Amino acid sequence: MGFETLILLCTITCCCLAQKPGNVSSPNIIIMLMDDMGWGDLGAFGQPSKETPNLDAMAAQGMLLLNFYTANPLCSPSRAALLTGRLPVRNGFYTTNGHARNAYTPQEIVGGISKDEILLPRMLKKRGYFNKIVGKWHLGHRPQYLPLEHGFDEWFGAPNCHFGPYNNSVRPNIPVYRNSRMLGRYHEEFKIDKKTGESNLTQMYLLEGLDFIQRQAEAQKPFFLYWTPDATHAPAYASKYFLGKSQRGRYGDAVMELDYSVGKILSLLRHLGIDNNTFVFFTSDNGAALMSGPSESGSNGPFLCGKETTFEGGMREPAIAWWPGHIREGTVSFQLANVMDLFTTSLALAGMSPPDDRTIDGMDLTPVLLHNTVLDRPIFYYRGNELMAVRLGQYKAHYWTWSNSWEELKKGINFCPGQEVPHVTTHEQKEHTMEPLIFHLGRDPGEKYPISVLAKEYQDVLSWISPVVEKHRSTLVAGIPQLNMCDVAVMNWAPAGCEMLGKCLKVPSSQPSKCDWPH
């Protein structure tokens, strides 16, 4: 079925559905997680091209969160944190192969999300929620790590990034799954034209989301939709309807198609009459990937550096909460918040408490969402196994600074292009644990002017932040690192379902070794 047909079918079905579902005790929950989208990519956040009318309207109808963070400036650990409510250093989504290295789940990764971690859908299931993930998973691609093993009831999407095309000998193309079985592979059944940037994937993800929402509304059963399209991750893509439409090039085309899709989803909720009963949260997994250049990466607005770094550009995310009738329209929140809060908040909305047998880093944001209160709490900025920085109030203290190594810089890799702040965007891992670099993010959101260590303000802030950091460090029990080992034998050679499709590839012999994490 072509997706034009699908759109038509959906339109017809949507229009025919007149019956409103009855009141349910727990609201539906939709988390829309973008891939490498930056704080400065939306009109509501100051993007000068102003090409996100649907997201801007969503903000105007809901709450804009200006101080919302990820837990790690890279995709896999950020997503693991969101779904477990725990820092990657606790849930195992980090590495000890090197100091302060970002690790993720490429095809060679042996590990994935541990069965001992409790993911949000598994919790929600206990309260009768039906759970679907649409899009990128990125918490491990071996069978035991896949979404349906961790509480999701349905999945349409891929376990890894949409890199390729590969020739299937040295490296297999990434599979696309329907639930527990592969449907095909990227660049084979699921096209992405790397030259033109054309792909229908966002349209497919949109339709999967719309179809799921409609089915659940009809079933009058609470649902959790984790909608994670990856069009803004390099190589950026868009369907032919959006290619060339943006002032910003291909990346902007991808943003426009995602914005359109968000509009369609919110529209359907309204049309189904379940908008007052559906909590929707929009954010991104980490900052814009500035190293990918101007056509393939987004904007971090006024913030320093981007993805892979613990400067604001790597960690601060666009965030919008929407829940008509509950969240007052047009509100702006300055609450320090992060992706892990979505775990605890979703549970609270479902009337549940988080697991009490482990440390949960996320906090319940419902007072913030419903009453716009502001609660004190720190934000921890981790890179791999190291606490790089901490924010408290308007102050941020860097205990370690690092952009990327001199060796990589010489090869043209640059996480802070055009942004060199002396002694801040250092190209070696620079330790400041005895005398942290401190910034006031209100006066200096771009982290360009460290406060003098001789200033009273510096000493006051240090004596405020130090005990918080000390307590965090001394009580932290790190999880078993899951991202240390790599092996060509674990790649997506023969995903479940490959036999039926005749798409199984020969598995090479195992060659396990420590993964190399250069950043």
Add this chain to the structure above:
Amino acid sequence: MGFETLILLCTITCCCLAQKPGNVSSPNIIIMLMDDMGWGDLGAFGQPSKETPNLDAMAAQGMLLLNFYTANPLCSPSRAALLTGRLPVRNGFYTTNGHARNAYTPQEIVGGISKDEILLPRMLKKRGYFNKIVGKWHLGHRPQYLPLEHGFDEWFGAPNCHFGPYNNSVRPNIPVYRNSRMLGRYHEEFKIDKKTGESNLTQMYLLEGLDFIQRQAEAQKPFFLYWTPDATHAPAYASKYFLGKSQRGRYGDAVMELDYSVGKILSLLRHLGIDNNTFVFFTSDNGAALMSGPSESGSNGPFLCGKETTFEGGMREPAIAWWPGHIREGTVSFQLANVMDLFTTSLALAGMSPPDDRTIDGMDLTPVLLHNTVLDRPIFYYRGNELMAVRLGQYKAHYWTWSNSWEELKKGINFCPGQEVPHVTTHEQKEHTMEPLIFHLGRDPGEKYPISVLAKEYQDVLSWISPVVEKHRSTLVAGIPQLNMCDVAVMNWAPAGCEMLGKCLKVPSSQPSKCDWPH
């Protein structure tokens, strides 16, 4: 009279005024020009502190212009361009003392705005407008250059920046005028506490504006109010009601007080029932003065560098047009526009054509404002006597690049702090006239990725822009430079009215010499 009394008096008067003025044929015009405020300083433009609710509401009720420029990245030439509709290189607000040097009107300046230039208020007067300037003038402080000599009927404010305090021997304190006579001097009668940043000047400027609007509404006579407070120019100041209120420090306090004032002015227009008959435009004279550090300067959002430079951060300005019933609410314009257009547009609103005996650079924006059309036109980026860059559509070609000299950089002066783009933010005046640096501002608003000269796109753009530049250069007739000579004898020793106040100072002997313009 203390200003608390003034506020009270004004509140009473406002509340008592019930009679609406009759319809006038030409709308009232208010131009609100900020000082060194940056593109990224307003919530509507992505400021992460979101502390400008009145300006954000003004944008929501009117039109946000995302591609609005100044004519020069420094205050005096920018203001001269706004009021004459002509580039500084035409109206004489430049220097030939050096190449590509920004010049302005410090106290030593001998020159000012030429009597041969026709300023906006002089034109509007012919149509019966009554004109007032409230705030900083900056087009020359010698008697023949002052506002009432150039078409303004009233003035409250100062001819120069609010620097000081001076000891009145080597350098006099800056006078504050009421119309053609001084009322007192900064730091003497008009306090600015440099230590705390406290000053009531913005409140005074607000009250002067409110009082003028009310008087004109009562007189049922069209008016032009040129409202130019300078609280955001370093040293930033605010009244005690606003000091310490912002997340951003003293600069943010100043912004909040200006935002409050804009709200009060728009409120009064509504209260008087003349909002549908008053065109209000809000913008700034140049980009944020990043060299002033985090507490004394604003934000240029995602743009490169700031004040004094011809990168986007120095030249692109926040801009909002407001005219209920005429400009559709919530519109966004991508029109390339600039401060000189305010001259031509204001004349068009008053039913007048610009003078036909000279080149006018401003264009009539009324089709843009009323119908949101987009008209092709170039933007010229000048620094002193040199055309540094040109924008056409999304493309910007730099013919010369320069941030600031190595000598100044070594002294700690930096126009691009934390933003070094190799071969772009050059510390020498670098010529690219044969092969301009070209950027696509849609994909790359931060001017970090010059398009390769080998790309077809580069050649296409060059052949599009070159004839435009050639035509501009070959037809340009430069005006007589007014900002070449300096002399200690011309400083504000004995402004008109000083005798009555006993505030005349001894004029030293004349020592004319060429002014030194290091940038």
